[in-house]
Amino acid sequence: MTTSKERDRQDPLAGFKQEFFVEKETVYMDGNSLGLMSRRSEEKLKVLMDSWKTFGIDGWTEGEHPWFTLAETMSARVAPLVGAGAHEVMVTGSITSNIHQMLSTVFQPTSERSAIIVDSLNFPSDIYAVESHLRLRGLDPAESMHKIESRDGYTLELDDIIEQLTNDVAVLLLPSVLYRSGQLLPIREITEAAHQKGILVGFDLAHSIGAMPHTLHEDGVDFAVWCHYKYMNSGPGGTGGLYLHERHHHLLPGNAGWFGSDKTRQFDMDHEFSKAEGAGAYQIGTPHIFSMAPLLGSLELFEEADIHTVRQKSLELTSLLRDLVGQRAPQLVDVTPLEDEARGGHIAFSHPEAARICKALKEAKIIPDFRAPNIIRLAPIAFYTSFSDVEKVAEKLQSIMENETYKNFSNERNVVA
Numbered sequence: 240m241t242t243s244k245e246r247d248r249q250d251p252l253a254g255f256k257q258e259f260f261v262e263k264e265t266v267y268m269d270g271n272s273l274g275l276m277s278r279r280s281e282e283k284l285k286v287l288m289d290s291w292k293t294f295g296i297d298g299w300t301e302g303e304h305p306w307f308t309l310a311e312t313m314s315a316r317v318a319p320l321v322g323a324g325a326h327e328v329m330v331t332g333s334i335t336s337n338i339h340q341m342l343s344t345v346f347q348p349t350s351e352r353s354a355i356i357v358d359s360l361n362f363p364s365d366i367y368a369v370e371s372h373l374r375l376r377g378l379d380p381a382e383s384m385h386k387i388e389s390r391d392g393y394t395l396e397l398d399d400i401i402e403q404l405t406n407d408v409a410v411l412l413l414p415s416v417l418y419r420s421g422q423l424l425p426i427r428e429i430t431e432a433a434h435q436k437g438i439l440v441g442f443d444l445a446h447s448i449g450a451m452p453h454t455l456h457e458d459g460v461d462f463a464v465w466c467h468y469k470y471m472n473s474g475p476g477g478t479g480g481l482y483l484h485e486r487h488h489h490l491l492p493g494n495a496g497w498f499g500s501d502k503t504r505q506f507d508m509d510h511e512f513s514k515a516e517g518a519g520a521y522q523i524g525t526p527h528i529f530s531m532a533p534l535l536g537s538l539e540l541f542e543e544a545d546i547h548t549v550r551q552k553s554l555e556l557t558s559l560l561r562d563l564v565g566q567r568a569p570q571l572v573d574v575t576p577l578e579d580e581a582r583g584g585h586i587a588f589s590h591p592e593a594a595r596i597c598k599a600l601k602e603a604k605i606i607p608d609f610r611a612p613n614i615i616r617l618a619p620i621a622f623y624t625s626f627s628d629v630e631k632v633a634e635k636l637q638s639i640m641e642n643e644t645y646k647n648f649s650n651e652r653n654v655v656a
Contacts, residue, residue, distance in 0.1 A: 274472030279536030343493025
């Protein structure tokens with residue numbers, strides 16, 4: 240049997256760990272919540288700060304990365320990671336603001352179709368956004384927001400999703416990967432089933448972008464949104480992204496703004512909105528240059544590593560993690576789907592004392608992620624997690640559970656879990 244050290248020696252991505260700031264003797268398993276800073280990202284942030292220092296207002300058009308076209312330049316580099324054309328992707332906003340933009344653009348309820356489908360396990364912000372759009376259209380969320388329920392409290396069944404695709408539904412909005420359990424949904428199958436019923440389909444890629452390749456255009460997905468601060472390692476509050484399939488580019492943005500203008504006419508200061516071609520039209524405000532800068536460094540790493548290689552290592556790391564934890568800490572219930580094609584980049588374990596266990600792990604310099612009420616999420620990130628790191632995590636968990644050291648802590652979440 241190949242040892243973890245041997246697997247580390249054979250790992251084609253092993254050298255990338257040196258690109259990141261990893262605390263000494265610490266295993267960081269929370270990159271599915273906030274990725275670590277890379278040296279490239281730090282460098283790019285300094286470069287963009289220097290452009291302000293050097294050029295002042297001329298930084299919009301001068302320097303290595305002119306600000307005026309920076310979003311478009313970066314979008315073309317992000318597009319391959321989501322399987323879309325450069326004209327279908329825009330680095331802009333946040334997940335929630337981009338959901339608002341997409342729904343305000345594509346959600347056009349009629350007397351026959353006015354419902355939006357979500358799921359009972361989704362992240363709260365997505366639900367809040369959907370509720371607000373229904374209210375803005377004079378609709379009652381209690382009636383017009385249909386929720387797909389989970390049979391086990393952790394995952395969704397394809398049959399249950401398809402059952403909700405009724406003739407009164409206008410839009411289906413789901414996560415690509417469920418944030419608690421790490422379940423990866425079958426994007427193409429869902430999209431095809433919804434389109435057969437005349438329903439538009441959107442996905443929140445927060446827990447999949449940067450962890451695996453996507454084929455959004457080929458799958459026919461209508462729209463998608465995501466952040467870049469998890470697996471993409473762009474830093475806290477880093478600018479997010481959106482995708483809109485080219486067949487919808489004739490639509491005026493529901494929330495029009497200056498930076499959605501045709502760039503050749505933007506500074507004409509005309510009060511008549513001149514819509515940009517492609518996804519650029521769905522920007523709203525001025526690009527947040529310093530929040531975008533770290534993504535430039537991250538993109539270099541992804542381009543060098545190749546997202547398919549990243550995904551392969553991620554699958555190997557998560558497989559090893561679940562096997563070792565299953566052997567050494569069987570008290571933890573693995574709630575992530577077993578199949579490679581049905582899971583994202585993290586493994587989730589359920590335990591009544593989850594908050595306590597997470598605190599014990601942190602004391603042991605293992606950084607996990609707790610999600611209420613009882614989930615421990617562990618994300619071995621392909622760029623900076625080794626197979627030996629995964630073995631160490633399992634060993635620490637075994638010690639914590641056998642010696643019950645978690646009982647030294649309260650079973651309550653911290654302010655930020």
